[in-house]
Amino acid sequence: MKLCVFNPEHDLCLAKGRWNYIPPRSAVEFACRDASIMSVLYPDAVCTSVYDFQFSIFNFQLDEVVAWGWDAVVKHELIKRGIPAELLPTDEEIETIRELQHRSTVLPLQEGCHAVKSVEEMESLLREREHWVMKAPWSGAGRGLRWVHGTLTAIDRDWLLKTVANQRCVIAEPRREVVADVALEYNSQFTGYSYFKTGSGVYKENIAMTDDRIVETFRETALQQTKARVEAWLKENVVPRYRGPLGVDLMVCADGSVHVAEINFRHTMGMVAHAKIIDNSL
Numbered sequence: 001m002k003l004c005v006f007n008p009e010h011d012l013c014l015a016k017g018r019w020n021y022i023p024p025r026s027a028v029e030f031a032c033r034d035a036s037i038m039s040v041l042y043p044d045a046v047c048t049s050v051y052d053f054q055f056s057i058f059n060f061q062l063d064e065v066v067a068w069g070w071d072a073v074v075k076h077e078l079i080k081r082g083i084p085a086e087l088l089p090t091d092e093e094i095e096t097i098r099e100l101q102h103r104s105t106v107l108p109l110q111e112g113c114h115a116v117k118s119v120e121e122m123e124s125l126l127r128e129r130e131h132w133v134m135k136a137p138w139s140g141a142g143r144g145l146r147w148v149h150g151t152l153t154a155i156d157r158d159w160l161l162k163t164v165a166n167q168r169c170v171i172a173e174p175r176r177e178v179v180a181d182v183a184l185e186y187n188s189q190f191t192g193y194s195y196f197k198t199g200s201g202v203y204k205e206n207i208a209m210t211d212d213r214i215v216e217t218f219r220e221t222a223l224q225q226t227k228a229r230v231e232a233w234l235k236e237n238v239v240p241r242y243r244g245p246l247g248v249d250l251m252v253c254a255d256g257s258v259h260v261a262e263i264n265f266r267h268t269m270g271m272v273a274h275a276k277i278i279d280n281s282l
Contacts, residue, residue, distance in 0.1 A: 069266030194270030
């Protein structure tokens, strides 16, 4: 039997990097309330939140454990609840996922983005271009973003210095005129596209749209070229270190260009949306 654990607090846990981090109550309640999300991806598995789970009450042979995303917290909670450690990633594998998730990892795919380590570096970029987004290297769901216009405020400087101290750098991304958000979804191999909406960098919802429609609608040539470049990079830099679910978020811009926004080394809501579309089309 396969056990699937829904832990949407994963991004927060990954950022902290400690097994004893306690996620916010709101994140835990979301995990407990919506664990059935995992059943869309794994319909024949037992799907639950780690906080609702106690292995000893289940009378079956457990062969595999899948998590929304792997981090030190969910591993610790599963072991505490009786899951054998040999069914879980090693500490080294979890640290590899954490390092891959650091936004600096994907800078080779992001034209015009920079890893900034000082106020002076950021001010130098502002003299070249007026509008930027500063991103914390470990963050998700719209957290860890600051929008900079022309100059750094005192709050911006403090945030930058604190983030650099805690996460090694800040990623500076040029503000672009984004007209659509599309993702490439993978689980060891390419599984499809997803189309989603954001507001001020915060995920809002996925839109039901087939792969063919997405490619036809959103800059087909640019999408295919970006996909090929991403896959070449993944083959060289990720496949030797990690095999599992990941989603590559892309920004489709008004000028026809397509840019890599980030890579999430975990399951995504785009995968859930894509699976639902496939099921409904059968």
